[in-house]
């Protein structure tokens with residue numbers, strides 16, 4: 001049996017070890033039946049993207065469990081409305097599933113609008129809605145006319161793919177919201193949209209502040225701390241920058257095609273990528289004074305945070321990290337960010353990474369690093385253990401696995417309550433790695449964790 005084969009032989013193509021086999025990792029495919037993947041569902045993908053729209057009613061058409069799955073685990077902050085922090089659900093029961101849930105959906109929309117004045121509502125379909133075949137679009141259209149607000153169906157029922165299909169469903173819903181504009185005027189606006197930032201713990205505000213210091217204004221964020229009004233005006237921007245590629249590259253490409261807005265990839269994770277992104281934005285916005293201001297900001301902030309990071313770095317000698325996150329672009333940034341703090345990544349995987357991202361990961365990591373796509377808990381356990389990882393970076397589903405194995409854990413998902421973007425985020429990251437990896441608690445575990 002090969003080293004990459006764990007419990008299910010069909011998974012072998014989704015796992016590679018750098019230096020031991022050709023870089024031909026399979027990815028961007030459906031999960032294998034019978035294998036409990038760490039991926040979230042289609043509906044969850046859509047909800048992750050849309051939930052930070054703060055003044056919208058978010059209504060889940062499905063069983064109450066689907067709504068509770070994503071309720072209140074998001075750390076997205078709002079500077080205004082708190083309506084998005086509610087999770088509404090049609091609570092479909094056996095009778096609805098036999099006779100159809102359309103009437104219940106229409107009634108729920110009417111009740112919600114009466115209780116919560118809003119201009120916008122997203123209605124998410126779940127697995128069961130895909131099975132019983134409720135006509136979500138027709139119910140939403142009629143409800144919009146009846147109640148005089150925008151009701152946008154989010155076609156995120158299961159069986160149509162994986163979490164990536166949910167991202168796309170969310171992008172389709174957003175496209176319905178964006179109003180056409182006079183492009184000649186918009187191109188001259190010299191503002192940007194910031195795509196793929198969900199304002200976790202105020203991260204979008206950190207980046208907005210950096211850009212303001214450079215003399216660049218944000219038109220709207222997709223979708224952190226956004227409102228129906230700001231999203232509607234998205235076509236007014238002259239440039240789109242994309243942080244979370246997995247969720248937003250599709251929308252960026254559509255906005256380029258429909259409205260001629262160019263887009264570029266950025267990352268604000270770690271000192272290196274933050275500086276690189278600020279320079280790229282400055283160049284795309286015309287260079288000159290913007291570039292000069294960016295350089296002042298980069299120098300000042302790097303000088304300010306580097307001593308802290310170097311101090312932590314001394315504590316991490318000999319430590320190894322495992323990374324399992326949603327998207328490939330974040331995974332790439334994390335390899336570099338761990339390098340900044342002197343830690344080697346020995347296992348890295350993603351839920352929805354794309355081929356070109358895995359190619360970059362393969363280039364960046366050291367010989368012997370295990371790379372895996374759409375992993376399951378058994379694989380994560382095996383490779384974290386065999387690679388001698390002291391720390392796992394993941395999300396809500398990976399946390400218990402790390403702790404049960406006696407490994408330190410870093411939460412890099414949507415439920416975290418502290419920012420990891422930009423220069424202060426880089427310090428927070430190093431501080432968090434230190435507090436988990438160097439905690440005395442590992443003295444009392446099986447001995448695989450930090451300490």
Ligand code: SF4
Nearest residue numbers: 041043066126127158
């Ligand atoms: S039932 Fe379907 S939509 Fe609901 S949480 Fe489970 S997988 Fe997601």
